[in-house]
Amino acid sequence: MAAIVQNVVTSGFFQLDGGSWEVDNNVWLLGDDHEVLVIDAAHDAQAILTAVDGRAVRAIVCTHAHNDHVNAAPELARLTNAPILLHPDDLELWDLTHPQRSPDAPLSDGQVLTIAGTELTVLHTPGHAPGAVCLYAARLDAVFTGDTLFHGGPGATGRSYSDYPTILESIRDRLFALPDGTVVHTGHGERTSIAAERENSAEWAAP
Template identity: 55%
Template sequence: MTARIAHATTSGTFSLDGGTWDVENNVWVLGNESECVVIDAPHELAPIVDLIGGRTVLSVLCTHGHDDHVSVARELSEATGAPVRLHPADEVLWRQSHPDFDYEPLGSQESIAVAGVELQVRHTPGHAPGAVCFYAPELATVFTGDTLFQGGPGATGRSYSSFDTIIDSIRSQLFTLAPDTVVHTGHGASTTIGGERPHLDEWIARGH
């Protein structure tokens, strides 16, 4: 029962600092025929349930607490019986969406087992204080949420974000991975570490 990755896209809105924007989010499910984890729970429950396909869900893993990544986390948890896992540094963002529903804290260097592979938690603050990436060494894959995209780092122009911090996170936690590591992002197309690493200095120059 080899681990495999399934993907769907959901549509909805992102709201913060008094503004609201239309967005499309990626949902990633990693598992085998019998068990899986869900990475992010945005906008719509049905497409995520379809990806799960009746398997046991071990946990709902949140890359960060922005509402477009956690909007149906409670519904998904209640539908599957799986706990929601989130880095506690994003408590303030989580409570904006879920004031009366608790998550289980993710450790900054925790290791999560699913379908015979390991997911390493890498704390990558910058886009959000509790942003994390999930690295699967056996699959040469990292799920980066909104920390790293094809073409640059995640946005840092809103509350609880920092450009210098996200650059430090990318440099220390992601660009130390092998160049052929596949990067599955929170929005848009996937990329590789080797495809993005050469552009770091450009991003820094642009960001300042």
């Protein structure tokens, strides 16, 4: 049986470049009755732990290191004994939030994570952040995009460590290469699909 996708929405603040913005984050749990991966431990470790419901957390996977996606990661790791995984290109961003605690292991492009018999392929998709990754589960027709791709367009690139041409290249080359029916589980807001965002891209990704 394939893994099941669960969603927990947590609330807090995104902080960067001296600004602070209130946000709701999607925390994704992928697994079965016995084990899960947590994708983006945001804001509230206890709320995430409640959703885990006693299952073994095999890893806490960070799609990128903006504070609103990682601020609960060390506490959740402490509570579950799970390793924190992050692409090394985002270590500088990570250190802005957790200077005293490093991630436990790196993520790399093409790496495969397995949970509950389901493989997740790591896709390095820089632009919103240097070490941003997406996680593609072919068996589930699903991709977890963090803040790289949303319903209606790409993630923000107006602050430090981000770059608009780079995020467009990541979306075109990595995400739009996925099948049209792939469900896009985003870091904030509602789900979408690769087909829908490819169609939408005419409005924001013109050459």
